[in-house]
Amino acid sequence: MTSNIPEVVILRLPLYARVLRGLADRGEDVVSSQRLGDLLHSTPAQIRKDLSYFGRFGKQGRGYRVDHLLRELRQIMGLERQWSVILVGVGQLGKAILTYGGFAPQGFHVVAAFDSDQSLVGTSVGSLTVQASGELAETVKQHQPQLAIVAVPGHACQSVVDMVVRAGIKGILNYAPHQAQVPEGVWVRDIDPVGALQSITYYLKPNGS
Amino acid sequence: MTSNIPEVVILRLPLYARVLRGLADRGEDVVSSQRLGDLLHSTPAQIRKDLSYFGRFGKQGRGYRVDHLLRELRQIMGLERQWSVILVGVGQLGKAILTYGGFAPQGFHVVAAFDSDQSLVGTSVGSLTVQASGELAETVKQHQPQLAIVAVPGHACQSVVDMVVRAGIKGILNYAPHQAQVPEGVWVRDIDPVGALQSITYYLKPNGS
DNA sequence: TGCAGTCTGTGAAGTTTGTCACGAATTAGG
DNA sequence: CCTAATTCGTGACAAACTTCACAGACTGCA
Known part of the structure; x- marks a missing residue:
């Protein structure tokens, strides 16, 4: 329904x-x-x-x-509770997201961060230690986060989304420049700054009013 | 029209x-x-x-x-040319935007960065030197950028938007959590990751299908 | 208390956006 | 050349969304 x-x-x-x-x-x-x-x-x-x-x-x-x-x-929005979030992709963007102070005050707590790059695994970013992608399923089972933030390159997006969905995540905030395919019952919102700029330039192009 | x-x-x-x-x-x-x-x-x-x-x-x-x-x-979108962009707000978010590699390949070049914090002015981020907000109008007059990225705290958003609009900017990518008021003919797109998450939790709240 | 002024909640009307379905163009294979 | 299979472009239709406009509820003041 x-x-x-x-x-x-x-x-x-x-x-x-x-x-x-x-x-x-x-x-x-x-x-x-x-x-x-x-x-x-x-x-x-x-x-x-x-x-x-x-x-x-x-x-x-x-x-x-x-x-x-x-x-x-x-x-109504379900904000009278705390939400646990995992982050996948700890590149520049992912690091910025981890250190960004805007999520926590609204009740969104990043509880784990993952990356496939072995040279990142084990390093600390903010208060978290980066974990290997392979540990994702296990960690999700333990912490039961409800949301995931995906901050990986476009070509890796779909496989990462598949992975978090398989782990049971039902809500995804996607920073990757790729429209991920998800099964019924999983919600995705895309953050696409480049696309936003491109839709502005359409209106600026005929320069003049 | x-x-x-x-x-x-x-x-x-x-x-x-x-x-x-x-x-x-x-x-x-x-x-x-x-x-x-x-x-x-x-x-x-x-x-x-x-x-x-x-x-x-x-x-x-x-x-x-x-x-x-x-x-x-x-x-159609006006992407067969390069676009010059200025950034206002060189905090964590602003720095991340400056070092983000996703804009340039699509023809969006950040040509100047501004901050009102005097301790940031003069420092280098990426290949740019942070300028004082007061220099904005002058720099815009020289470089003629068409777009601005606003990455300041919500309470500063409107005054920054007013400033860039006064300088002649017609397109704004706004990362601040605030709906800026702009005159006719100026285009704004908001990037709101927290809002995106909040609109997801609405659907997750009645936990079950 | 009565009256003028304000402002919500909501069916109904209007507008915008999305889908359908079909003519016409094109291709591929006898 | 002819036929079957694709696929576009588009007017007509349907669904979704927004705006209108008004009854009813509330306030403040005399």
């Missing part, structure tokens, strides 16, 4: 949560869909409609209580 | 180009929309429709010539 909530809506939830966090930090108690729309470059109707998929969180004549709505959203 | 080609189509073009590059590397001459669809997890009809917005590149009974279609797509 796949839920009937559009995926585009799910993709917007993190943005809503982020903006609400900002409002909470600035001590704002209540926010209207109008105001949220301004902050998100979206429309009030869109925001109300999106939220209505999950329940009724606002109050007519007032708006939404910031802390309440934020808690609800975090609940 | 905004073009009437859907933005979703434009966002798919880089993926098409990437897959075609892979096929070209493997020496394949011709590819059908069926095959492309398999590789992209898309449908043949979608691909034919997308391509038809730009012209007629295929041949009935055969398919698309890989090298020809790739060249056409690169032309």
Whole structure:
């Protein structure tokens, strides 16, 4: 039974949560869909409609209580718990991801890092020791992480994805420039900065307005 | 006059180009929309429709010539030229971006890096020397870069975006966790790994299928 | 208490995006 | 040359998504 909530809506939830966090930090108690729309470059109707998929969180004549709505959203997205993440690929990108401080505050903890390069295995990056790819299945069985970050070259992506999927991982954040094939029930999001730039240049190309 | 080609189509073009590059590397001459669809997890009809917005590149009974279609797509996206990029924010993330080897092969060259932290200004990262943010306008005037990568903390994002926009930049790749406001005619793409993970956990939350 | 003003939640309408299915072009093999 | 097998390009159709617009709920003030 796949839920009937559009995926585009799910993709917007993190943005809503982020903006609400900002409002909470600035001590704002209540926010209207109008105001949220301004902050998100979206429309009030869109925001109300999106939220209505999950329940009724606002109050007519007032708006939404910031802390309440934020808690609800975090609940909906499953963020009221910690998530364990493994990293595969400890090259430059992988190292940057390991030392990046943005994941942990949101409850995503990298608990193990793997690489196929034997000269990396055993070295320390941040607080982790790089493990051999061969140990992945065993380590996953022990720590039961739910997510994997893949930061390997494009040509290695599919085999790495296959490996983590076989180990039981159901969510993958893929930095490799490759569309990985995954079975039903496994979720992949691609991070593609180069593609993002390329889709910008399309609009800049006819130079002028 | 905004073009009437859907933005979703434009966002798919880089993926098409990437897959075609892979096929070209493997020496394949011709590819059908069926095959492309398999590789992209898309449908043949979608691909034919997308391509038809730009012209007629295929041949009935055969398919698309890989090298020809790739060249056409690169032309369409404006990739048959080099693009100059500036980086703002030379923290851990910024440094990783500077040393990342994925941009240059696609024609995106980082020509200058800026940071507001005086202790970073003057230091070398990769082949660049970090400049003070105050020099940005002047440097942009000289080098005429078309794109900017923003890799600063969320709270600094908007002011940095304002600055690069004022300097004349029309395309921004934003790594900061903040939805920047930009005037008409400026294009922003956000890179949001944390948000991507959060939209995955939504689906994993009801643990089971 | 009553009234004017605000703002949500939601069916219905409208728009955008994706799929279907078929004519026409091309190839390959007698 | 003729026929069977492919495959594109595209208008018509369907599905998905967004916007509209309004009833109903709440607030604040006199």
